[in-house]
Amino acid sequence: MTTQFLSRRALLAAGGAVLVSGVSGFRVPAQANGLAATKTMRGGANNYRPGAPIVERIGGGGFWMTGTVRRAGDGAPLASQRIQIWAHTTEGHERDPQSHGATLSDANGEFRLEMPQIVPAFGQPHGHLAYDSGDFKTVFLRPIMPSAQDTSLEVHFVLEPA
């Protein structure tokens, strides 16, 4: 067995990974039994518009919001869950109705919705997502893009029964 030093870089990377997975929810149900529900983020519900329509695409597209919806505890993928998405983009502000749209998760619990490019607003390039259909507890997320140049953002929901 070789001895490996835990370098500062490795430690930072690991810490960063923990932070990222903490922010976006657990990506892989390594131990499905203990999968904790995603917590609502501060500011997540800001400029939320209830009942945003399910759309093929928000505006002209060009940016992909993707992610998964799973059940707390066993991590089972949740199909047909309605996820609402809004952001400040090249085509509108967070408050504008045309900046809002919703999509449904597929049989694998995955969702993806094309939308206009998110641009930095209120100091950070960020998006908003909501689950609020009632079967599970409502969750509002406000993920921050690692870079304003990114053209996609991955967000994960782990829902617990309401």
Next chain:
Amino acid sequence: MNGNSRTRTILIWAILAAALAVPIGAAAASPLLAWRQPVYIVAGFAGVIAMALLLIQPLLAGGYLPGLSAFQGRYLHRWVGACLVGAVVVHVGALWITSPPDVVDVLLFRSPTPFSVWGVLAMWAVFAAAILAALRQRLQLRLRTWRLVHTSFAVVIVTGTVVHALLIEGTMETVSKIVLSVLVVGATAKVLADLRIWTLWTRRGAKR
């Protein structure tokens, strides 16, 4: 005024004008402006202008600007201070109109954005420094005490504003933002040292 000192005067004012104009001009060229409505643009620029005014204030307080008498310097310091209060009010007010829930979160210290706390801190310090200046006659504080308190608020304003601005990904261009930050901190530090603001507290200063 001989030729040399006139050149020096022109040079100093030209440098100051550039130090203020470059970051504001760079922000005006930001691509983000294309995707913002007018009230949001006004909010951003009020913030940038407020930060630029923070460079003028210590220079006036320290009497570093050539061609101005001490009286003129203080008179202008008061007016620039009033403009600063106005710029902060426009900055926060216009952001409020742009996105009310985000600003409410910021003012209640529950915003997810780390830079906002520094901005709120600087805002209250601006108001406190201005109120203190307005009530200066009535409070009848000793000059040294008054100056110490007013300058303490100034330190909070400068620190809060610089950290606030540096953490924001917004319309300000990065390099000009850093340069302006360094200049604001440098000018404030120089006036603190030159006026020996802290002599109430430091022994070395008290002996002088």
